[in-house]
Amino acid sequence: MRLPPRGTTAPWTRWMLVLLCAPLAAAQGSAPTETKPEAPTTLFLRGEKVIVRPGRVLENAAVLVTNGKITAVGTDLVKPDGARELSAKVLCAGFIDPWSALGISGDALRDAGTAPSTRAVDAADAFADEHVRREALRAGVTSVRVQAGTTARVSGVGALLRVAPGLPMEAMVIEADAALGMSIGLSANASNQGPTFEVVDGQVIQRDRGSRGMDPFDRIADVDRVTSTIEGGRNYLVSKNEYRHELEEWQKKIAEKETELDKEFKKAKKDREKEEKDAKEKGKKFEEKKYKEDKKPQPPRFDEDSEALAQVANGDLPLTVQVHRFAELHGLLAGTEKQDRLRLVLVGASESIPLATRLVERQIPVILAPALNGRGAPDELEAADLSLPARLSRAGVTVFLGSGGVDPAATRDLPLLVQMAIGNGFDRDQAFDALTLGAARLFDAEDRVGSIERGKDADLLLLDGEPLSSAGRVQYVISAGRIVVTPEG
């Protein structure tokens, strides 16, 4: 994971700043004009304070939203005719829950048969949990990263989805290939606690957790499984590349041979005619000359699981591994040391404090879901207390906070969780970044969401106070350019 260092501005951002100060009439004129039947209306949003991106604030500015996209941001924008105007004290980007269970159907969430190529986006359910979605939106969370088979050893490819209920598929999905998920040493995969019971549609269903507990050897095996799976992806990638080279070589060789054969064809024909004649005269059967050439190289057998893993090994897709205990964290870090392209993201990471330096060295970010654990909580979560974000972040680790990926309703409480982490020493600015642009960047969606900048999707909050403070209530929520929350409800 290579994040650009904080504080530097990318060239396009500088260009943005210039644009912000310039009159933006031209921008309005060049707004996309295509109109879909249910196209979101043009919105003109005013804020006494507009948090354009973490660390960049405009006073008394406005944001123009056309066809679901932010088309202009500036201090001297003029409201276009027909635009709906909303205003608030503070405008900021919608929050992203990087570790959520909301927005995906429950059966997919619990599926234990997932593979690397299983895609969470296929299980995205725009119609499920409507009330939970509305509450999450009211709390300011506009998008979530979800994963099928959360407790499976390999969960498949996770997706970044919008929370707003009933959105058409293309509006709901922000990034279909957000990250590949795996897990190590989860108590959910063990069973020294006997079967679990779950209530589905009023009926109690017994779920067996398996026959054996998750003992240290199982956990070591888990670590090994993850590292060898990634290694498998890398090997597949290598064999694909090898095949490409071999094929090129073969083609070159064959092309040369063909020109040669073409050249010598006349002679070959003459020889053949002569031989045929000879054979006839001698009363023998004419036999064709045996033609030999190098065998064409065969491509490695296509395997969609390996394809996904190859993307991970190549760093095209981040790898999120849910792992909590020190021993497994240590094993994972050791086992992936040579995978220099891997973009590893640790999820959970409860006992990662002793490894902070190594995480910083390798620029591995973590997604935490600290909580006050009561009795009966899995032991791997014990160390994930509310001060963990602060401690890790002070050590230099890039910290994100998520709702834990088990309970869809927990996404609503993510902003509260972040506030509690701030109360326990987590830096407020870093927390805001982690909830917005940082999380977007983590899953390669920084060109779509995470900040209020021209060209991005309109996913933003209008608040009557500072975000992540008890005084800052969410007034309006805009998601993909649609007003999905109003002060009335």
Next chain:
Amino acid sequence: MSHQTTRTFACTALTLGLLALAPDAHAGNGKIAIKAGRVITMNGPDIVNGVITIEDGKITGVSADAKAAWDAEVLDHPELVAFPGWVEAHSNRGMDRPNENVPVAPFLDVRDSIDPISFYFEDSLRAGVLTINVQQGNACVIGGQGMVVKPFGLTIEQMLVKQGSGLKLVAGARPGRSRATQSQELRKAFIDLRQYLEKLVQDKKDGKDYARREALFQGKDLEKEENKNGRALDSKATWKVPGLEMIPRGEIDDQKEPLLRLVEGKLPAFFYCDSGSSVSLALDVARTNGFLANTVLVLEGDSWKAADVIAEAGVPVVLSPNLTWVERDPLTGKETETFVPKVFQDKKVRFALQSQNPSAQSLWFQAAQCVANGLDRKAAMEAATRTPAEILRLGKRVGSFEAGRDGNVVLMSGDPLSVTSTVQYVVLAGNLVYDRSKDVRMKHLMNGVEPNNTSPGGAFVDGSSHPCNDPPKSDEKAKTDKGEKTPEEKPHDDHDGHKDEPKKD
């Protein structure tokens, strides 16, 4: 009526004791004229005192003054209503061991599963359902090809209306899978097809190239080979297989071939969706693989919530048998009811109804429910006749009366949507195949008449121990056992509110 069918009827009656059929006097020249007090054509206004003439299994005329041929058999029933019969667009009944196990089985044909003597078909006939699309595999990924049948005949050939009615695909999670893994398998089936075809083409190319080099080497003139046998991939899919024209279609694996036909739009798809979110998956798979225009969605659960997406895609739907969706708000506890056909009517989506069960809640009941919930009568009737016929691409054969259509007529004691109406006669392809007054089971159930030779070991001969038998008076019983007619047997006096099926489940 042909000799063969007469024999079939005899077989039916003898071997099964299901239906006593076919009145004795038959001209046997394939001509029949049906006169009814009211003819519901489903194709324009109703005709009072109309005549439907049928020759060689096809309707030749429908009007108030159509003349029956002098030698035609005439069914003259001014007290009855003639109706083209209901059309079931999708049914997973009437099968003996349908495939619900092999997940990807485009090569399976439901003709191998249909059980002609299933009670389902008998019940359907009695309920006036004359055209049924049988589709297996709701718990698969690709369940197999369906078949349209009529509910009469002892062999598949006799029942056949149309073969290869469509391929069943499943977007909802089958048991043991989740939506995510189900989608994965579904998409993989098409990826596999594409890769298989690409490999065929590549191997062919490689083989040709090799042959050319070999010929050059051997000094042989290679005869020019035309790609005469193959055909290029003709599909709206987002993927292409360049060079498929090199492969004669006969070389393509039979197990893969139906999927190729689907992708080329030559085989319709019946896409089973169990929820709103599976609709997006179904439409996406159909779009990506080029068969959206040939897709019919078979809906279950809350799939209706995706009505907007369905309307935009412009595909017809077969509705869940459960027409009312009840949902409880988890916060307020308030229950909301949604009448699903109304949703689709408002969105202008073509929809067909599905029976809840083959008897008491058959298509007439579903259509009647629609009327009861505010749909207009025409829309409700069409959803169980014309629309399913069009969905099955049989619009020119069944679902309405017009010259040239199949000679299928239901004669009912009253309005088809009335709970007190019963099916009195059914004419299928010009043959009288059902006569309620001779329906053995009806007689047994309604009047306690024990049919001859149907009680194994004579167990119920006296009628007393049969659980569903109204204890008949002993003298009446004695009469019936001799095969005499009971007084109540006049068909259309049957207004006792029982409809036609006492065995509700």
